[in-house]
Amino acid sequence: xxxxxxxxxxxxxxxxxxxxxxxxYVSGLTTTAPVTLxxxxxxTILTPVYHNSQTTxxxxxxxxxxxxxxxxxxxxxxxxxxxxxxxxxIRPKQIRTLITDCGILASLPSVRGLVIDLSNISATDxxxxxxxxxxxxxxxxxxxNTSKKxxxxxxxxxxxxxxxxxxxxxxxxxxxxxxxxxxxxxxxLMFLTITPSSAPSSKxxxxxNIGVPNQKIILTNTFVNPTTIEIEMVEYDTSTLxxxxxxxxxxxxxxxxxxxxxxxxxxxKQYNLYEINDTYGDTLFEIRELKTQIDQTLSFNSITSQ
Amino acid sequence: MDKNYYxxxxxxxxxxxxxxxxxxxxxxxGVMVGFDGNxxxxxxxxxxxxxxxxxxxxxxxxxxxxATALRxxxxxxxxxxxxxxxxxxxxxxxxxxxxxATHTYxxxxxxxxxxxxxxxxxxxxxxxxxxxPIPAEVYNPINPLGTFSGFTxxxxxxxxxxxxxxxxxxxxxxxxxxxxxxxxxxxSRVNQFQLYGGGYSGTTTGSTDGGTTIYTAYTIDNLHYxxxxxxxxxxxxxxxxxxxxxxxxxxxxxxEHFIGFIDDPVIYSDVFIKRGQQSVLETTLRLSEIDNxxxxxxxxxxxxxxxxx
Numbered sequence: 001x002x003x004x005x006x007x008x009x010x011x012x013x014x015x016x017x018x019x020x021x022x023x024x025y026v027s028g029l030t031t032t033a034p035v036t037l038x039x040x041x042x043x044t045i046l047t048p049v050y051h052n053s054q055t056t057x058x059x060x061x062x063x064x065x066x067x068x069x070x071x072x073x074x075x076x077x078x079x080x081x082x083x084x085x086x087x088x089x090i091r092p093k094q095i096r097t098l099i100t101d102c103g104i105l106a107s108l109p110s111v112r113g114l115v116i117d118l119s120n121i122s123a124t125d126x127x128x129x130x131x132x133x134x135x136x137x138x139x140x141x142x143x144x145n146t147s148k149k150x151x152x153x154x155x156x157x158x159x160x161x162x163x164x165x166x167x168x169x170x171x172x173x174x175x176x177x178x179x180x181x182x183x184x185x186x187x188x189l190m191f192l193t194i195t196p197s198s199a200p201s202s203k204x205x206x207x208x209n210i211g212v213p214n215q216k217i218i219l220t221n222t223f224v225n226p227t228t229i230e231i232e233m234v235e236y237d238t239s240t241l242x243x244x245x246x247x248x249x250x251x252x253x254x255x256x257x258x259x260x261x262x263x264x265x266x267x268x269k270q271y272n273l274y275e276i277n278d279t280y281g282d283t284l285f286e287i288r289e290l291k292t293q294i295d296q297t298l299s300f301n302s303i304t305s306q
Numbered sequence: 307m308d309k310n311y312y313x314x315x316x317x318x319x320x321x322x323x324x325x326x327x328x329x330x331x332x333x334x335x336g337v338m339v340g341f342d343g344n345x346x347x348x349x350x351x352x353x354x355x356x357x358x359x360x361x362x363x364x365x366x367x368x369x370x371x372x373a374t375a376l377r378x379x380x381x382x383x384x385x386x387x388x389x390x391x392x393x394x395x396x397x398x399x400x401x402x403x404x405x406x407a408t409h410t411y412x413x414x415x416x417x418x419x420x421x422x423x424x425x426x427x428x429x430x431x432x433x434x435x436x437x438x439p440i441p442a443e444v445y446n447p448i449n450p451l452g453t454f455s456g457f458t459x460x461x462x463x464x465x466x467x468x469x470x471x472x473x474x475x476x477x478x479x480x481x482x483x484x485x486x487x488x489x490x491x492x493x494s495r496v497n498q499f500q501l502y503g504g505g506y507s508g509t510t511t512g513s514t515d516g517g518t519t520i521y522t523a524y525t526i527d528n529l530h531y532x533x534x535x536x537x538x539x540x541x542x543x544x545x546x547x548x549x550x551x552x553x554x555x556x557x558x559x560x561x562e563h564f565i566g567f568i569d570d571p572v573i574y575s576d577v578f579i580k581r582g583q584q585s586v587l588e589t590t591l592r593l594s595e596i597d598n599x600x601x602x603x604x605x606x607x608x609x610x611x612x613x614x615x
Contacts, residue, residue: 012330046326069329075322083316090328224328230311231324237315 011069014223016046020093027084037089038079045074046090075231083233091226095125095219099211100189106166106179113193114139114211115163115180129190134160134219139194142216149218155194155210157219163191243268250303257295258288265300352423352430354386354396363411363438367419369396382425389417389436396421414438494539495526 021040026033049070051061058065073088080086101115118129128134137157141150163180164187180191196208211217240262247268248261258271270291275283314322356367369384384396386407394407411417420433496509509524512532521540522533532540596602 008332009329010332012328014328014330069327071326071328073324073326075324077316077318077320077322080322090326224330227328228310229324229326232313233316234313235316237313240315
């Protein structure tokens, strides 16, 4: 027996179409406002990073092959317009449907599985229901009475094939039952074998629950681990604060305008400077007030070139 | 590599690009097979049939594997060995039609044709010996009595030989003789001539007992049939490849029960009381059907000493 180690985490190369992205906003970490989730379009904002000539010596992979793990998330400022905290949740896409039947194969009666009617699948997701295309998908179940998701209970799809119903004789009686046989040609039904589906050898009469007909289920791919990203939208960062500390500045004495420039000598902030005097002409306050109408004639270059 | 917190300077009308790391935890799901080990009925996975035209050495083999069951078995490979050093593949088809392969042999002979199933879970081989060319079906009416001369009943001697097979039970004197003529009684096959349409062109008639008993004679499969008007058909023919066959006959007995040594009160329903029937209307009862003293007294025929209280 070989003794060694192996890693269980791989860089994901999931397609953006196979993930869901939600986010919600809170103004501060002390807020008690309820969380309101909003959805983003993964196909629009999530982009995988591809190989280039620096990352591989392969001549075909650059621009074609996903590097793996690294993605770029493009967020529009219009969606994140408030100062505060945004929590972005990325998770595998969920497909909701219901169990058409819990059947067995006619030729292999010991194989139990779920039968899914593809007409119940949305047009955007039905393309995923291909032979062996659902291997590894997780199935979670909704309670038939309360419609709540049954916590801590799931099964894993081990195979998926097109199938068609057939009538079979039952050996012990004269009754006929509906069983299923695989079909290479596409049909409207798909037979999913799942695990666990067989009874333990120590208690062969205890067959695991794999669901019941008409029970709602949630199919989720396992291509990527769910992750959460926290974004703090701020008015200032260290760079803008540095403008105030170390940036170029000017003071138009006559107009009383105080201007702060960024690292490119663009006007970053502009203030009006004035005093408030009492009726005797004594100065009570010296005011620096943010100027909303920027006076572009006070650009750093035009001032210093005079 | 996880980075889950970003501080972004808010700039209206901008697009923020955030690097995201997505990973995937893998797990070994094991080898997936079409069944979990509890197969109730073994599928007919490996067998074949064959056909050939009479007289030639072109053989066609049909794969009779259960295509329905094999739809889930995509790795199954069927190889056909023609028995003369050549082989062919017999693919599994999805249709109801059997896949087939045809092979032409260079000469006649007995060939061992085999089909082998190679799959990850089972390797099976089925062999059949096939003699080529396949002879024509023997069904050729010929002139009855033309090749077979009648013999005297009872027939006890081998034609052309001197041994008496009825008395020489051990066949010790028959060593070396492989052909015996025989006669038997069986069923008429004269109706088979109707398959050829028209009348019984292959039949003839004759008479025995001085012309009083007229029979219809014909020959099928080298057997000579004599249909008599009383429904009896006499069949004569010749055997080939004679071998002595030893038959053991066992005596057929009834179950014997010894009255008097019964430890437990057991009623045997197959014990009959032997007595003479006094009337044809009188039924013969089993011991278990005797349910009163009157019947017991009658059927005991004085054997039982019945004390009436």
